[in-house]
Amino acid sequence: KNQVEQSPQSLIILEGxxxxxxxxxxxxxxxxxxxxxxxxxxxxxSLTIMTFSENTKSNRRYTATLDADTKQSSLHIxxxxxxxxASYICVVSDRGSTLGRLYFGRGTQLTVWP
Amino acid sequence: xxxxxxxxxxxxxxxxxxxxxxxxxxxxxxxxxxYQQDPGxxxxxxxxxxxxxSTEKGDLSSESTVSRIRTEHFPLTLxxxxxxxxxxxxxxxxxxTAFGEKLFFGSGTQLSVL
Numbered sequence: 001k002n003q004v005e006q007s008p009q010s011l012i013i014l015e016g017x018x019x020x021x022x023x024x025x026x027x028x029x030x031x032x033x034x035x036x037x038x039x040x041x042x043x044x045x046s047l048t049i050m051t052f053s054e055n056t057k058s059n060r061r062y063t064a065t066l067d068a069d070t071k072q073s074s075l076h077i078x079x080x081x082x083x084x085x086a087s088y089i090c091v092v093s094d095r096g097s098t099l100g101r102l103y104f105g106r107g108t109q110l111t112v113w114p
Numbered sequence: 115x116x117x118x119x120x121x122x123x124x125x126x127x128x129x130x131x132x133x134x135x136x137x138x139x140x141x142x143x144x145x146x147x148x149y150q151q152d153p154g155x156x157x158x159x160x161x162x163x164x165x166x167x168s169t170e171k172g173d174l175s176s177e178s179t180v181s182r183i184r185t186e187h188f189p190l191t192l193x194x195x196x197x198x199x200x201x202x203x204x205x206x207x208x209x210x211t212a213f214g215e216k217l218f219f220g221s222g223t224q225l226s227v228l
Contacts, residue, residue: 041222045219089156104156104157105156
């Protein structure tokens with residue numbers, strides 16, 4: 001069964017600290033994996049995409065990794081800010097340029113305290 | 115900032131009422147989607163469209179219906195709302211890339227049926 005599991009379910013950190021969010025998936029065949037950020041009361045916004053051949057990708061203070069062999073991805077947030085408080089959702093696609101099936105994780109709710 | 119708009123943002127109605135949730139995008143995307151999201155849960159696809167006059171049911175059984183008469187407009191209608199329909203409804207459109215679809219979400223409609 002194709003699934004996407006995220007951990008932890010929720011996380012509280014102090015401003016300025018780093019954190020790492022995990023995403024494990026069983027989706028096959030794998031096409032790509034996206035991390036989305038969803039602020040409270042808003043729709044998700046794409047942060048980064050990881051394809052099969054990519055191991056690491058950075059976008060400002062966000063660094064995503066992908067291990068296609070173990071089917072794991074992580075999102076590392078450096079020097080957290082209050083505005084990082086949001087739900088981070090991992091989405092895995094099982095196909096490429098055609099409209100493939102998307103599998104959503106339940107998200108990790110990150111809270112950054114001052 | 116995605117150019118996709120949903121109205122209303124919040125809606126509280128009584129059981130049995132007919133409602134239409136509006137969604138419009140100005141990006142010229144052919145593909146549009148409706149997702150349902152409950153707190154702490156993953157997004158579930160309830161309807162999608164590949165283009166004008168094309169609509170399909172998604173993975174989650176829904177009593178709602180959709181229409182796609184114009185590229186930019188993808189409204190969702192509930193003929194007779196029930197308390198079980200209480201949820202957040204997210205509209206999205208997508209841009210095809212070499213690595214798969216990138217979703218752009220609206221801010222959502224929070225529906226409460228009393």
